[in-house]
Amino acid sequence: MKQLKHWQDTGNAVLGLWLVFSPLVLGFQTELVDMGNTALVGLLLLAAALGGMFVPRAWEDWTETALGLWLAVAPWVTGFATTIATVNAVIVGLIVLTLALWALQDYGLAPPESAAH
Template sequence: MSLLERLSAYWQDTLNFLLGVGLFFSPWLFGFGTEQLAVLNAYVVGGIIAVMALMALFAFQTWEDVVSGLLGAWLVISPWVLGFTGSDAAVLTHVLAGIVVIVLAIWSTNEHGAGHLTV
């Protein structure tokens, strides 16, 4: 399977990769670069999501969807746990990204859980 075919067939992982990259750059894109904990959280979680999505594109393991779902849940609650609720942009970015990650993890598990190709 070519790279373009794989990206298209496993669009949830492709979208998750783009979401992780977007989350990584979100402090600059959405102007919450002064919120240190929000920035660190976006860097770390965004990077992990992007790397795991790439791994899933080429050698899927069911645990990757479970971890993605947990990371999504963390993104949803992290503004309150880490205390960066003073920045609407940071809160909205983390909560919306978290919801999308959770939905993609569930969708990917249901659609590809047993039939996802490994190379």
């Protein structure tokens, strides 16, 4: 299968870095659930995006899609305590989801198993 590099991975890497530092910048670092979820998703997103930048495969775009979706719904699933953390998670999650789905268009939105066929 042809390797595809996407500019969207760079965008998601930047968003991953933002998520890691946003609890400090936005002031919700004392809320463990809000901060922990945001920082963990940020680290995972950064790892997936860097994977996509250096060894592009469909799996990393699917991972970014799942992370974006999780981030957008996490405030209600985990019970975020702060409005700013909720707004941050939903907005960034929807942007990540959009960028990842945009990149997946090059693969025809096929699941990773069938992308190689």
